[in-house]
Amino acid sequence: MNRVHYDSHQLDELVLQMMETEQVGERVYRAALACAHHPALKKEWQGYLRDSQAHQGVVRRMCDALGLDPQAPTAARAVVRQLGDAWVQAIETAQRTSDPDTAQRVACECVLHAETKDHANWELLGRVARVAVGDVGQTLKAAHKAVEKNEEHHLQHIQGWHRELAIQALGLPAVLPPPETGKKMGLGGAPRSEPQVALH
Numbered sequence: 001m002n003r004v005h006y007d008s009h010q011l012d013e014l015v016l017q018m019m020e021t022e023q024v025g026e027r028v029y030r031a032a033l034a035c036a037h038h039p040a041l042k043k044e045w046q047g048y049l050r051d052s053q054a055h056q057g058v059v060r061r062m063c064d065a066l067g068l069d070p071q072a073p074t075a076a077r078a079v080v081r082q083l084g085d086a087w088v089q090a091i092e093t094a095q096r097t098s099d100p101d102t103a104q105r106v107a108c109e110c111v112l113h114a115e116t117k118d119h120a121n122w123e124l125l126g127r128v129a130r131v132a133v134g135d136v137g138q139t140l141k142a143a144h145k146a147v148e149k150n151e152e153h154h155l156q157h158i159q160g161w162h163r164e165l166a167i168q169a170l171g172l173p174a175v176l177p178p179p180e181t182g183k184k185m186g187l188g189g190a191p192r193s194e195p196q197v198a199l200h
């Protein structure tokens with residue numbers, strides 16, 4: 001079988017962006033938790049905050065395997081940080097200036113942005129892990145295997161919360177917790193065909 005080559009400089013760049021993204025995730029969840037008042041959402045975000053911290057450890061091990069300083073700056077990483085700063089600021093502004101339901105929805109929107117980037121990073125890492133060989137290949141495969149499912153949950157669940165809380169705000173029947181959370185986490189979300197709550 002022909003060996004597939006990849007650009008190792010771009011892999012380094014990706015891994016450093018991943019480090020920043022997980023750090024941004026931690027900050028976004030801390031800010032978002034201050035706006036979360038639905039008990040299931042709060043509980044989920046507390047867990048995902050811990051996941052973001054654990055993922056930093058996994059990315060740090062990849063940095064070691066690649067001989068990278070986990071805090072090394074790059075231009076693309078600076079963009080991740082700048083976006084993260086904007087999300088945290090948006091959440092804090094909403095908390096200060098909006099009603100609690102609006103602030104919770106703004107927090108969901110910002111978590112959705114952060115988790116979209118986080119999930120995309122890990123998906124790309126998986127592409128490289130499939131073709132990388134040797135010690136680096138093993139480290140990448142182990143890291144991806146450890147985190148992949150976790151990131152799928154993060155993204156699917158926040159897509160569900162973001163959608164259902166917006167539906168609720170419109171005065172339409174919402175499913176809370178969203179169906180996505182029930183599927184994977186046993187939190188008791190009902191299927192969309194049987195909406196539980198008609199609010200207002």
Ligand SMILES: [Fe+2]
Binds near residue numbers: 052118
């Ligand atoms: Fe993550």
Ligand SMILES: [Fe+2]
Binds near residue numbers: 119
């Ligand atoms: Fe995540």
